[in-house]
Amino acid sequence: MTRLASEDDFLAAIDRHFTNAHSHLCVGRGDDCAVIACPPRMAVSTDLFNEHSHFRTSYFRPGDIGHKALAVNISDLAACGARPLGFSLALAAPADLSREFCDEMLAAMAALAREHDMALSGGDLTRGDALSLCLTVWGGPAPRSAHAGIMAGGGPEGGESGATVAAGGSESTGGQSHPATGGSSPFLRRGGCQPGDHLFLVGRVGLARVGLLALESMGPEAARLYPEACRAHLRPRPQVAAGLALAAICGTGDARIALMDVSDGLARDLPRLIGADRGSGLGAELAMDPETLPDEVRAYALANDLDPVDMAFTGGEDYALLGCCRPAMFDAVRAAVPGLIPLGQVSADGVVLVNGDLPASVGFDHFSG
Amino acid sequence: MTRLASEDDFLAAIDRHFTNAHSHLCVGRGDDCAVIACPPRMAVSTDLFNEHSHFRTSYFRPGDIGHKALAVNISDLAACGARPLGFSLALAAPADLSREFCDEMLAAMAALAREHDMALSGGDLTRGDALSLCLTVWGGPAPRSAHAGIMAGGGPEGGESGATVAAGGSESTGGQSHPATGGSSPFLRRGGCQPGDHLFLVGRVGLARVGLLALESMGPEAARLYPEACRAHLRPRPQVAAGLALAAICGTGDARIALMDVSDGLARDLPRLIGADRGSGLGAELAMDPETLPDEVRAYALANDLDPVDMAFTGGEDYALLGCCRPAMFDAVRAAVPGLIPLGQVSADGVVLVNGDLPASVGFDHFSG
Numbered sequence: 001m002t003r004l005a006s007e008d009d010f011l012a013a014i015d016r017h018f019t020n021a022h023s024h025l026c027v028g029r030g031d032d033c034a035v036i037a038c039p040p041r042m043a044v045s046t047d048l049f050n051e052h053s054h055f056r057t058s059y060f061r062p063g064d065i066g067h068k069a070l071a072v073n074i075s076d077l078a079a080c081g082a083r084p085l086g087f088s089l090a091l092a093a094p095a096d097l098s099r100e101f102c103d104e105m106l107a108a109m110a111a112l113a114r115e116h117d118m119a120l121s122g123g124d125l126t127r128g129d130a131l132s133l134c135l136t137v138w139g140g141p142a143p144r145s146a147h148a149g150i151m152a153g154g155g156p157e158g159g160e161s162g163a164t165v166a167a168g169g170s171e172s173t174g175g176q177s178h179p180a181t182g183g184s185s186p187f188l189r190r191g192g193c194q195p196g197d198h199l200f201l202v203g204r205v206g207l208a209r210v211g212l213l214a215l216e217s218m219g220p221e222a223a224r225l226y227p228e229a230c231r232a233h234l235r236p237r238p239q240v241a242a243g244l245a246l247a248a249i250c251g252t253g254d255a256r257i258a259l260m261d262v263s264d265g266l267a268r269d270l271p272r273l274i275g276a277d278r279g280s281g282l283g284a285e286l287a288m289d290p291e292t293l294p295d296e297v298r299a300y301a302l303a304n305d306l307d308p309v310d311m312a313f314t315g316g317e318d319y320a321l322l323g324c325c326r327p328a329m330f331d332a333v334r335a336a337v338p339g340l341i342p343l344g345q346v347s348a349d350g351v352v353l354v355n356g357d358l359p360a361s362v363g364f365d366h367f368s369g
Numbered sequence: 370m371t372r373l374a375s376e377d378d379f380l381a382a383i384d385r386h387f388t389n390a391h392s393h394l395c396v397g398r399g400d401d402c403a404v405i406a407c408p409p410r411m412a413v414s415t416d417l418f419n420e421h422s423h424f425r426t427s428y429f430r431p432g433d434i435g436h437k438a439l440a441v442n443i444s445d446l447a448a449c450g451a452r453p454l455g456f457s458l459a460l461a462a463p464a465d466l467s468r469e470f471c472d473e474m475l476a477a478m479a480a481l482a483r484e485h486d487m488a489l490s491g492g493d494l495t496r497g498d499a500l501s502l503c504l505t506v507w508g509g510p511a512p513r514s515a516h517a518g519i520m521a522g523g524g525p526e527g528g529e530s531g532a533t534v535a536a537g538g539s540e541s542t543g544g545q546s547h548p549a550t551g552g553s554s555p556f557l558r559r560g561g562c563q564p565g566d567h568l569f570l571v572g573r574v575g576l577a578r579v580g581l582l583a584l585e586s587m588g589p590e591a592a593r594l595y596p597e598a599c600r601a602h603l604r605p606r607p608q609v610a611a612g613l614a615l616a617a618i619c620g621t622g623d624a625r626i627a628l629m630d631v632s633d634g635l636a637r638d639l640p641r642l643i644g645a646d647r648g649s650g651l652g653a654e655l656a657m658d659p660e661t662l663p664d665e666v667r668a669y670a671l672a673n674d675l676d677p678v679d680m681a682f683t684g685g686e687d688y689a690l691l692g693c694c695r696p697a698m699f700d701a702v703r704a705a706v707p708g709l710i711p712l713g714q715v716s717a718d719g720v721v722l723v724n725g726d727l728p729a730s731v732g733f734d735h736f737s738g
Contacts, residue, residue: 026410026554032448032629033414033508035554038407041395045402046457046492046505053461053495079401088415090503092422123415124503126422134459134493134503136415139402185395185404260401 002099010091010125013102017110022119024085034121036086039140043187045076046137051130059215059222062101063108064234069133070109072263074116075238075319079261080187081247082139084240086119089135092128116240141186142247188247188259193274193282195348198330201341202242202321205266206297206308207232209315214300229296236319243321245336257333258324265316267352267359273322274346283351286344288312313359371468379460379494382471386479391488393454403490405455408509412556414445415506420499428584428591431470432477433603438502439478441632443485444607444688448630449556450616451508453609455488458504461497485609510555511616557616557628562643562651564717567699570710571611571690574635575666575677576601578684583669598665605688612690614705626702627693634685636721636730642691643715652720655713657681682723683730 004010011029020028027035049069051057060068070087077084089109093102113120118137211233214222223230243259250257262269266286274282288309290298297315301308324346325333334340352359373379380398389397396404418438420426429437439456446453458478462471482489487506580602583591592599612628619626631638635655643651657678659667666684670677693715694702703709721728 027556027558031558032445033412033451033556035449035556036411036413038409038411040407042405042407043402044405044457044490046459046503048459048461048493048495048503050461050495050497053497076401080404082402088413088505090415090417090505092417092419092501121413124417126417126419128419128422128501129498132461132497132501134415134417136457136459136505187396187402187404189396189400 003095004093004097004099004102007125009099010093010102013099013106014089014120014123016103017106018113018120022086024119025121029120029122034088036119036121036138041186042085042138042140043077043080043082044136044138045073047073047076047135049133049135051132057131059220060234062104065131065133066105066107066109067112067235069135070112070118070137071236071238072317072319073135073137074112074118074240075236075261075263077137077139078238078240078243078319079259079321080139080189081142081243081250081259082187083142083244084116084118084137084139086121087113087135087137088121089123089133091123091125091134092130092132093125094129094131095127097131142244186247188243188250188257190258190260190273191275191278191280192256192258193280193324193346194326195282195346197324197326197346198333199270199273199284199286199343199345200323200325200330200333201262201343202239202323202337202339203237203262203318204232204294204297205262205318205320206312206315207294208236208317208319209233209265209311210297210300212317213304226296226300228294229300232318236317238319239321242337242340246321246323246333249332249336254326255329256325257329260322262318262320262322263316265314266312266322267314268316269322270352273324276350276352281348281350283347283349284344284353285347285356286313286352286354288343288354292341307360309354310360313354372464373462373466373468373471376494378468379462379471382468382475383458383489383492385472386475387482387489391455393488394490398489398491403457405488405490405507410555411454411507411509412446412449412451413505413507414442416442416445416504418502418504420501426500428589429603431473434500434502435474435476435478436481436604438504439481439506440605440607441686441688442504442506443481443487443609444605444630444632446506446508447607447609447612447688448628448690449508449558450511450612450619450628451556452511452613453485453487453506453508455490456482456504456506457490458492458502460492460494460503461499461501462494463498463500464496466500511613555616557612557619557626559627559629559642560644560647560649561625561627562649562693562715563695564651564715565696566693566715567696567702568639568642568653568655568712568714569692569694569699569702570631570712571608571692571706571708572606572631572687573601573663573666574631574687574689575681575684576663577605577686577688578602578634578680579666579669581686582673595665595669597663598669601687605686607688608690611706611709615690615692615702618701618705623695624698625694626698629691631687631689631691632685634683635681635691636683636728637685638691639721642693645719645721650717650719652716652718653713653722654716654725655682655721655723657712657723661710676729678723679728679730682728 207229211229214226271277298308576598580598583595640646667677
């Protein structure tokens with residue numbers, strides 16, 4: 001193993017894995033700033049991915065770390081129906097980080113970036129006791145279709161899409177305005193839900209939690225017993241195509257769609273979608289049939305005397321999309337995203353019920369947990 | 370002292386210090402992504418500011434940490450002649466971080482953000498053994514003046530400036546094209562220098578290094594002996610107005626201006642400006658009169674048997690701007706930025722000389738150092 005000796009070594013590794021000539025980069029890496037080509041509105045998000053807090057090197061391979069650090073950030077763009085454009089990477093790394101570790105980590109990150117045609121605009125490097133990755137991602141609007149339901153499967157691709165949104169001055173709507181697509185924003189948001197609205201999921205929930213628990217107790221061997229769950233935890237797949245497809249059919253008023261990604265588990269994230277954490281007074285009645293849960297969630301629950309529905313409700317880090325729309329919109333939503341899972345309905349009584357009962361558990365707070 | 374107990378506590382602190390309704394924020398904090406209003410081209414940069422690597426809490430007060438973490442990032446925008454627009458903040462914090470510490474840190478960061486009318490778009494929080502701040506900043510083009518030399522002092526302010534640059538598709542020029550303002554970029558860059566070009570500084574160099582050395586050996590008491598140097602180290606002032614003024618008079622061809630910020634010291638950064646680290650074959654002949662160096666640099670050198678010119682040449686973290694222009698452009702450059710310091714000329718021989726001699730020292734590598 002060769003020790004990564006200097007900043008120049010690291011920059012050379014970056015250049016081996018990420019192209020510095022990209023349609024989104026007017027000026028690539030190597031100057032004080034990169035210069036990026038922007039649509040009139042961009043969605044931006046920042047997520048840390050840190051050793052001990054978010055991963056352990058005892059069962060995360062370097063490629064898993066590189067993949068997941070970017071995937072959890074892309075998931076925030078997917079949750080807004082944004083098309084990924086670029087990202088920056090800041091890395092704090094122990095002095096003994098090897099060149100091979102760094103190469104494997106960057107190769108997997110670069111593979112995911114290529115899949116979404118994202119440019120790496122630059123970043124920073126410093127030493128740290130533990131490995132820490134801080135990514136900021138940004139994305140542009142999805143192309144819009146004129147009619148609901150015509151987008152299906154893989155979602156829209158290609159072309160500058162900024163032309164469909166107003167290019168004028170920058171109005172402020174603050175953080176509180178409620179239409180799922182704000183007046184000047186072409187992206188999907190949380191909130192704007194009403195009693196009777198349909199709730200839905202894109203992607204499975206509970207699997208990544210099973211993967212985490214199995215990996216924590218068994219280490220890498222867990223992948224033999226729970227391959228799908230371990231993969232969900234180590235290599236989550238952000239639901240970009242579904243987010244774009246939903247953004248493409250989303251309108252205003254009763255055609256709005258509320259959307260977020262489930263990073264902290266349904267138990268914590270559902271109240272955020274429906275605004276219950278901001279006093280909306282809304283609740284939900286969820287129908288989660290244990291028979292329809294992933295096989296490995298049911299197997300793990302059975303083997304460990306746990307309730308599979310509770311695992312699916314509280315388990316985090318699946319990076320599924322959680323959405324909400326008016327009943328009249330639901331057929332178009334289902335047509336736009338094959339495989340979408342109905343989850344229940346919004347209620348007026350401020351309580352979340354799962355299969356008619358109050359759930360036992362709440363989710364995870366990274367800071368107090 | 371009250372312990373910062375949860376993510377919600379931290380988010381509340383953020384909201385106390387940073388407005389969430391801002392002309393640059395179409396959708397503020399609180400969703401999966403923020404939505405920002407963008408000019409057609411933006412300059413972006415990311416810098417870590419980490420305990421142990423970049424600061425010590427033994428002599429950095431919380432406000433110094435908050436200020437400097439943002440200042441070093443804004444300096445990268447200044448180095449491109451960009452107008453700051455917004456930033457994201459990711460924080461890893463020890464479990465015992467107090468509410469008071471957090472408030473002081475954010476208050477100073479917010480004061481600097483207000484000074485430059487920057488929006489905080491969002492970020493992330495997690496636990497860590499040491500305090501770590503990762504910021505990504507972005508900015509838009511400076512307004513352009515038709516004639517050289519009309520901008521002076523405080524630099525241009527206000528107004529959307531994107532209208533003066535092409536709003537078309539996104540051309541790729543890669544990272545290698547050399548005009549100081551790339552074909553599709555309204556920002557200043559490194560490189561494009563020729564023998565005979567004038568080199569200049571905006572801001573002092575050496576002071577922050579004196580501050581660091583004095584604080585490391587004396588702790589906070591150092592501020593009695595070396596107040597200006599300690600302030601330069603703890604509270605650097607990014608040269609935004611000068612960067613904007615230079616961008617406003619910069620043209621193409623012989624009207625170009627190369628610019629960067631001096632974060633690692635002249636010894637390491639000057640070769641980067643003139644492309645000597647990328648095989649330009651250029652050198653420089655610097656004239657640094659010890660009599661013109663800051664009093665505290667000379668006093669510290671005298672007291673510690675050091676060479677003041679060597680300290681000014683190698684010392685980092687001053688966040689001065691280092692620039693280069695054709696001789697015919699230099700009068701306009703001086704008129705645009707009062708107080709600008711001539712530094713010497715670019716030479717053809719690939720060697721950097723300081724007052725006729727080869728310098729003894731090179732700068733600092735955060736990773737190998």
